[in-house]
Amino acid sequence: MDGHGTDQPVCPAREVVHEVGDAVLLRGVRVGSEGAVADVRLADGRIAAIEEPGAGAEGAEVFEGGTLLPGLVDGHAHLLQWAQFRRRIDLSGAASADAAAQLMTAGPPDGELLLGAGFTDGLWPDSPHKSTLDVVVGDQPAVLLSRDLHTLWCNSPALRLLGRDHPSGVFVEDECMRITAELPRPALMVTDKWVLEATEAAATRGVTAISDYEFTDTVADWTRRLEIRPPGTRVRCVLARYLLEQAIERGHRTGMPIAELLTVGPYKLFVDGSLNTRTAFCLERYPGTESTGELVTPPDELEPLVHRAVTAGITPALHAIGDAATRIALDAFERCGSGGRIEHAQLVAEADLARFARLGVTASVQPGHCPDDRDVAERYWAGRTAHAYPYAALHRAGARLEFSSDAPVAPLDPWDAIASAVTRTDDERPPWHPEQCLPLPVALAAAAGGRTAIREGDPADLVLTSVDPAELDPRGLREIPIRATFLAGVPSYRAEG
Known part of the structure; x- marks a missing residue:
């Protein structure tokens, strides 16, 4: 996969507790890409100290080694569309409207709304149309959203479900966004x-x-x-x-x-x-x-x-x-x-x-x-x-x-x-x-x-990588291992092991 696929792992639900006051010591970390190695102490939501290596833990939670960078934004x-997208039929590989329609048959044939996402029709040899979906999908409502979120493609049963009549079943720009917001979805x-x-x-x-x-x-x-x-x-x-x-x-x-x-x-x-x-x-x-x-x-x-x-x-x-x-x-x-x-x-x-x-x-x-x-x-x-x-x-x-x-x-x-x-x-x-x-x-x-x-006194929103990004080739950059992420000095993620 080239880094642009949609098979992202779904994390299990967990409680994230955000409390300040518990100290964290990042021992022997590189401070910034290609920076010097130091011990970094986090407390009360901020970077409390950047010290020479060898600082005592003094009851702090300790993370050893890695490269410390500002938290990423x-x-x-x-976010709602991304959360749903992670559970939709992936259409990113479709090379034509017909191919996209065929991918929609991977959904459960239970009469519920089929949702697909991620198609790019700018280079397709054919154009999306409700009739293409009608032939392949049949009576099951199907809605397909383009990768850029500016095109929504519906089959005839989906149009009936949405209370709309449209010659092609393809909506763009404002209409696309309005209908996307109206799509049936699970409970809040x-x-x-x-x-x-x-x-x-x-x-x-x-x-x-x-x-x-x-x-x-x-x-x-x-x-x-x-x-x-x-x-x-x-x-x-x-x-x-x-x-x-x-x-x-x-x-x-x-x-x-x-x-x-x-x-x-x-x-x-x-x-x-x-x-x-x-x-x-x-x-x-x-x-x-x-x-x-x-x-x-x-x-x-x-x-x-x-x-x-x-x-x-x-x-x-x-x-x-x-x-x-x-x-x-x-x-x-x-x-x-x-x-x-x-x-x-x-x-x-x-x-x-x-x-x-x-x-x-x-x-x-x-x-x-x-x-x-x-x-x-x-x-x-x-x-x-x-x-x-x-x-x-x-x-x-x-x-x-x-x-x-x-x-x-x-x-x-x-x-x-x-x-x-x-x-x-x-x-x-x-x-x-x-x-x-x-x-x-x-x-x-x-x-x-x-x-x-990364400076003393700054907010402790930080990421600790296993290796310095400067040492990696492009593939390595895309797949860089994350050891821990800190939100106001508290780990919001820590790698296992």
Whole structure:
């Protein structure tokens, strides 16, 4: 498997107790990649001391050896969809609509809704259509979600179940997201446990914080989940567009604590669609068409919303994939006199690179998408791929880079993002536009939410790897063993043995 599969292990439910005060001693650890060896003491949620090797344990829990790094952050994930995706039929290997339909027969033939996820139809020789599913699946309702989350494909029984009539059964962009939110799912207690398990699985890969971009009231969802048990990571509750006024009425501001491990996240707005659906809004037309993509939120709607959020202390996070959409997003920030976040920035005009740093706009990027999308990009952004996924160019221009997975679009594993950013490939092919490869230290910082060092007094959100990442090849980076993850100085994960 190339690191982008979906067969992630489902962690058994466990109680995570987050208490400060119990000391931990990390004995003889390398402090940072290629750093010096020292003893590191954690207490009261912080890095209490970095000492010469040989410190006494003095009753502390001891971890021996390894490389200590800042805790990793997934700055953009859809946690409910990721939790469900881990239990859906995997369509990532389907090379055609017919092949995807055939994979759906792997589901239980019991009349319940069949759910598949992960298809990419941009290179298919045929198009998804309800009739294709009807022939293969029969009377059982079936719903298939694309890897980029922008296309939903239903058969006729599923359309009837959802109370909709549609000529093709294929929904994109806003319709896709609305229907996805309406899909039948198990009881809340069940899905809440699935989501908590997903955060615990993330902790096994060194993740200490996740921004949840689910298109729901994430504040209410996560407050409810705390009644079951704390998550395995910190969670930033991202605000959906339709909840802005409610969030302002609640007095929510980005970064504000809600409860233990929960804070208010940014405010998500869509400027355009996606590459795979050819709805990313671009400066040039898609080959063989008159279309430049879809502008989901035009400037006259976007800018008042950005201004409203900023004046309320809420950071806007603007989904922009095409170069025209990215420019519109930057224009909105400039006219509102604010910084913020651009989510994805997959195609950026050269003239716009320096604007990220000048305006204080974070480039929230998903390096795992780069090798996944290279073939689709070569077809639909032909002649422009030198400006696609331009991580090194953004870094050279001074932009703040933060990594994420956009799970379930890519697995919620930051090492996949790190390896993809450093190598620009995930198979036997040479790097795609190697001039855009990032140095490992830059990638590690971007995967840690911008945190670059381990210092006394800093929060003890940390990951202890078995080996120094600098010693590993790309495959080794993707599979790096994690010895322990610490959340406020308390182990949220520890390897067995």
